[in-house]
Amino acid sequence: MAVTDFPNQAFEQPESEPSAASVVSVRDRLVPPMPGSAMWGWLGPLLVTVFGAFLRFVNLGRPNSVMFDETYYAKDAWSLVNFLAERTMVKDADKVLMAGGTEIWQKCAPTEIDKCASYVVHPPLGKWLIAVGEQLFGMTPFGWRFAGALLGSLSILILARVARRMTRSTLLGCLAGLLLAVEGLHLVLSRTALLDIFLMFFVLAGFACLVVDRDRARQRLADWYESSPISDQGPWLGLRPWRLAGGILLGAACAVKWSGIFYLVAFIVMALLWDAGARRAVGLRRPYSGALGKDLPTLLGAMGLLPALTYLVSWTGWFISATGWGRNWAQATSQGPAFFVFDSVRSWLNYHFQVLSFHSGLSTPHNYQSEPWSWPLLLRPVAFFYESPKGSCGAETCSQAVLGVGTPVIWYGGLAALIAMIAWYVATRDWRAGAVLLGYAAGWVPWFYWAIADHRTMFMFYAIPMVPFMILAITLAAGLILGPADAVPSRRLLGSVVVGGFAVLAIINFWWLYPVLTAEIIPYADWSSRMLFKKGWI
Numbered sequence: 001m002a003v004t005d006f007p008n009q010a011f012e013q014p015e016s017e018p019s020a021a022s023v024v025s026v027r028d029r030l031v032p033p034m035p036g037s038a039m040w041g042w043l044g045p046l047l048v049t050v051f052g053a054f055l056r057f058v059n060l061g062r063p064n065s066v067m068f069d070e071t072y073y074a075k076d077a078w079s080l081v082n083f084l085a086e087r088t089m090v091k092d093a094d095k096v097l098m099a100g101g102t103e104i105w106q107k108c109a110p111t112e113i114d115k116c117a118s119y120v121v122h123p124p125l126g127k128w129l130i131a132v133g134e135q136l137f138g139m140t141p142f143g144w145r146f147a148g149a150l151l152g153s154l155s156i157l158i159l160a161r162v163a164r165r166m167t168r169s170t171l172l173g174c175l176a177g178l179l180l181a182v183e184g185l186h187l188v189l190s191r192t193a194l195l196d197i198f199l200m201f202f203v204l205a206g207f208a209c210l211v212v213d214r215d216r217a218r219q220r221l222a223d224w225y226e227s228s229p230i231s232d233q234g235p236w237l238g239l240r241p242w243r244l245a246g247g248i249l250l251g252a253a254c255a256v257k258w259s260g261i262f263y264l265v266a267f268i269v270m271a272l273l274w275d276a277g278a279r280r281a282v283g284l285r286r287p288y289s290g291a292l293g294k295d296l297p298t299l300l301g302a303m304g305l306l307p308a309l310t311y312l313v314s315w316t317g318w319f320i321s322a323t324g325w326g327r328n329w330a331q332a333t334s335q336g337p338a339f340f341v342f343d344s345v346r347s348w349l350n351y352h353f354q355v356l357s358f359h360s361g362l363s364t365p366h367n368y369q370s371e372p373w374s375w376p377l378l379l380r381p382v383a384f385f386y387e388s389p390k391g392s393c394g395a396e397t398c399s400q401a402v403l404g405v406g407t408p409v410i411w412y413g414g415l416a417a418l419i420a421m422i423a424w425y426v427a428t429r430d431w432r433a434g435a436v437l438l439g440y441a442a443g444w445v446p447w448f449y450w451a452i453a454d455h456r457t458m459f460m461f462y463a464i465p466m467v468p469f470m471i472l473a474i475t476l477a478a479g480l481i482l483g484p485a486d487a488v489p490s491r492r493l494l495g496s497v498v499v500g501g502f503a504v505l506a507i508i509n510f511w512w513l514y515p516v517l518t519a520e521i522i523p524y525a526d527w528s529s530r531m532l533f534k535k536g537w538i
Helices: 020-032 040-058 070-082 093-098 110-116 126-138 140-165 170-181 182-192 195-226 239-256 259-279 287-313 316-319 335-359 372-377 409-427 431-442 445-454 460-483 490-519 524-529
Strands: 380-387 398-402 522-525
Touching: 020 195, 020 259, 040 140, 040 372, 070 126, 070 239, 093 372, 110 259, 126 140, 126 239, 140 182, 140 195, 140 431, 140 460, 170 398, 170 460, 170 490, 182 195, 182 398, 182 460, 182 490, 195 239, 195 259, 195 431, 195 460, 239 259, 239 287, 239 431, 259 287, 259 431, 316 522, 372 445, 372 460, 372 490, 398 490, 398 524, 409 431, 409 460, 409 490, 431 445, 431 460, 460 490, 490 524, 522 524
Parallel strands: none
Antiparallel strands: 380 398, 398 522
């Protein structure tokens, strides 16, 4: 259902009470009712989430090895547990870990503690999350992968619920959750101690909060329309707790990786446009000045100040520790509390400028690097792990692999759905199509600048925050294919066959790839047959 403007004629007689018909029309237009059972609205997504969680947690400790960039983040997380800041590791620290040891840091005298500080280029929140699993389950592959599997599973529930809210369909919400559950890149990153799954989680959760806030704000507008005198700009809608939660979550995304800022900026613009659209839909004569005057100040607080505070708080360990890179603890503590605060902030900002310089100049060639244009086509995934164990698969040559690749049926179907969303948005200005396109673009387009301007080294798994929006595009397209609930039975039947067939193909494609996503030991010939693009996937 596209949101259209309510006719201004309704306000030509401001002193009269709105008619019952106009009240119903405005409320239904602003917040379409949620059909179906509230119980199934939760139970269906939860069942899909349990299925996805099973896929992510089963044999989570396999392979029993330090995979790819786990060599940085798993050890940095363990350092945060012990020192509150990242610390330089000894040579062959991975071997020490896999042998059961945990003393993996260089030793420094108290007077030379700065020499043991480790220079890291990502904020600490994602590593703190990894550290939770390490504290609960030990410094083991299962321990350092636990948090990723947990938040990856929860993201299935969030996507199913937000898709249900956007489509007003429990069936389509469950379809979205199912597609994320069987999405290969999401599965691999949920089972690996990298930061990107946490970035994706906070971006999706922040977006979901903003979608809920959109409904809540429109409900308040409808209440105001029913009971208050008419004005040109409309009312102030309060502090809006769901928007506050969205700001905190998007700040957390930035505290995992700086690329979260792309989403924060995009969603600030989106939220303001939603506010103006709501005021316009209710028929206000000055909806845009109303949004700027009534909504923008609290929007900047919720999605400007709160994210900044969230980001700052994520660095608490660095501030209260003497062992962080560039901390200058001795200097900061030498001249009293006021100087301590001033010098700590100065050191923190200087550290950030160093990190910015690093990211801008990161152009070291890598075997698995790829350009952003190739990510939606799955042309060059990253091999997180590969070994050839002897005689463990019943064949002469065996393979054990973790390939960070998406499920092709979903990704190529997603491309078609995104094109459909462009056409739908141009034709109808439907807010859902616009939100999905903006979310996808915020995770993709900025990387083209870094590729062109700085020739930055990039990898396909950077695309993981785009994946929920790609699946939302598929879900919205599925809704269009199914047609409205009152469509002729033949239309609904054909739509059900098409959508159901796509879901089955996605599951089959995922099942086929599953052994090379989860380090199953299989014959080399079986591994090779799953390499869709021999040149790019090997």
